[in-house]
Amino acid sequence: MKILLIGATGMVGSRILNEAISRGHEVIAATRGNKKLEFLDNVVEIVLDVNDSEAVAEQASNVDVIVSAVSPRNTEDAFADAVTFTQSLIAVYHKIGKRILMVGGGSSLNMPDGTNALDLTPEGILPEASGMRRAYGMMVHEDINFTVLAPAGIIEPGERTGKFRLGGRTMLTNSAGGKGNISAEDFAVAMLDEIEEPKHFRTIFNVGY
Template sequence: MKILVTGGTGFVGTAIVKELISRGHQVWAGSREGKQGGAGQAIKLDVTNPASVLSAVAQADPDAVVHLVGIIAEKGAQTFQAVHVDGTRHVLAAVPRGARYVHMSALGADVNSKSGYSASKGSAEALVKASGLRYTIFQPSLVFGVGDDFFGRVLRELVSTAPIVPQIGDGTFPFRPVSVQDVAQAFAGAAESETGAGETYALTGPQEYTFRQLLEMELSALGKKKPIVAVPIVLMNLAVPMMNLLPNPPITKDQYAMLKAGNTAPNEPAKTVFDLPMLKLPEHLPEIVAAAKG
C-alpha cells in the first residue's frame, strides 16, 4: 500500500513510519519542512496550509492517510485551533474518498474540556466522524519511549530542577502510559486493513500508576533520592499562570489541566483487536532518561 503520514518525522510519527515500512508498505513521511527526518520518503506537508496538503496528497496518491500532526503548547500562529481543528479539516478534505484514514487524537479529547488541547482534539474528532471516510480514531495516553517529551523532558526536569520534588495535590491522579511501539503497531494495523473501521479506541498500557508513583519511578530511573513534597492545588492554581509568563514555562496551563484530570482508560479492546505487545514502563524508563541526559 501507499501510505501518507502527516507528522511523519516526529517522535510517534517516526515509529509508525518504521513499522509501516517493516510491513512492506511504501510510506511518505510528511513534515512542514519536507526534510528527511527518519525512514520513509520525505514530503513537504503543512496541515495549516490547504494548498500544501493537497499537493502532498496528489504527490503521494495514498491508499491510506495517517494523520498525526499535533502540538502540546501553542506558539504564535501554531494554535490548537489552527493545527488540531483546521489542520484536520484540511487533511480530511484532501484524502481520496476511497482511502483509509487513521487519526491521532488523545485520551481525554472532549469539546467541553477545560484544557484547550483536549477541547481542540475533541473538535477534530467530530470532524473525522462527520467526514464520510473509512476512519479509525486512536486516543493514546502518555506515550513513552526513547525521545518522548513527557518522561524524557517534562517529568525529568520536574524531579531534577529543585532540591525537592513538587507533587501536585495528593498525587493520586491516575495515568496509564502506553509504549510508542504499541502505538505504532495499532496505527499500522488499522492503516493496512479494515480492522477498526468506524471505531474509536483508547490506547493505554498494561498498568495504571498514580502521579506520585510516576515521580518515584522517574527519581529511581535517574538514580536520585529527593523528598517529594505535596503542593496544595490552591497554590498550584496560582503558581502555574505565573510560570506561564516565562518564555519556556516548566509546565503549561493546558498540561497542568490535563495532569489534574488524569489520563487513564482500559487497554481493551485495542489490545486484542490489534494484538498489541503491551510493553511495560518500568522496564524502559531507565533507557528513556539515560538517552534524554545524553
Template sequence: MKIAVIGATGTVGRGVVREAASRGHQVVAFARNVDKVEQLDNVQAVAFDVNAADFAEQLKGFDAVVSAFNGGWTNPNAGADFEKGANAITEAAKAAAVPYLLVVGGAGSLYIEPNVQLIDTPEFPKEIYDGANAARNWLKDLQNRRDVNWSFISPPAMFEGDIETRSGKYRVGKDEVLFTGDELANISLPDLACAIIDDVETKGHLFERFTVAEA
C-alpha cells in the same frame, strides 16, 4: 501498501514511519522539516503544509493515510492551529478519496466515567487543554461523517513516549480510559506504532474510535 504519514517528525509520527517501513510498506513522510525524517530505503520525505490548496493532490494514490498532526503543545495558538489543520486534513482526505484515514488523537476525549471525558476533569492539565479540546472536536466532526473513511485512535492516558521497548503486544479498548491495575494505563511508542500499523493493514476500525494500552 503505500502509506502516508502526516506529522512524520513528531513523537508518534516517527514511530509510525519506522514501524511501517520495517514491515516493507512504501512510506511517504510528510513533515515541515524533511531533514528530520529518518532516512530509510522505503521512506520518501516530502515537505508539506496541510493548509495548502493543493494538499489533496498530495494524498491521492495512497492505500491509507495516518495523521499524527497536532498544533504543537507549546504553541499559544495550539487550539486554533489544530482545528484549522484538522479541517484541512479531513477535506483533503475527502477530495482525494483516501481509502482509510487513521487519525491519532489525544486521550482527553476518552471517558473516565459515564458521561465524563478525561479532558473535563479538574486534574486535566490546563496548559494542553486547547489542543486536546481541538482533538476532541475533530473526533466529534468525524463521528458525524460518512464521506471520509475515517478511524480515530486515542493513546492511553499515561502515554509517556518510551521510544525503545517493542513487545508487539497491546490491549484494545473503545471509548473508555484503560487502566493497568489501579493506575492509568501506558504504552510504549513502538507498541503504539505497532497498533496503528496493524489497524491500517486491516482497516479494522472504520468509522470508529478506539484506544490501546500495554498488554
C-alpha cells in the same frame, strides 16, 4: 501498501514510520521541513503543509491510506490549529476519498465511570487536549472513512513489546483505575495493525497496557 504519513518526524510519527518500514510498506513521509529524516529505504521525504488541502490531496492521490500524526502545538492557538488541520483533512477526503487514520489524544476518551477524560486534563496542556477532542468530533459529523487511535492516557518513548490491550472510546485504565499508558513504539504497532487489517470504522479506539 503505500502510506502518506503526515508528521513523520514527531515523537509518535517517527515510530509509525519505522514500524511501517519494518513491515515493508512504502511511505511518503511528510514533514514541516524543520527536521530531516535519515536515509531510509522505501521512504520519500517531502515538505507538506497539512493545512493546504490541495497539496495534501495531490500527494495522497496514489496512496492507499493517509495517516495524520500531527498534533496542535501546545499554545493558546492549539484549539484553533486542531480545527484548521482537521478541516483540511476532511476536505482532502472529499476530494480523493482515501481512508484517513489520525493519532488522537487520550482527552478524546471517556473514563470507565463516564467522566469526560478532558475534565481530568492538566491545565497546562488543556488547549491541545481540547483541540484533539474537537478534531474527533469534527470527523464524526462528516460522511467519511476515518479512524482515530488514541493512547490510553500517557504516551512516551519506550519499548516495542507488541503486547497491549485495545479498547473503544472508554479509556483502558491501569490496575489502580487511573489513566493507562502505552509506549510510542507499541502505539505504532497498533496503528499499523489497523492499517493492514481495518477493524474500526468511523470511530475512535484506544491502546494501552
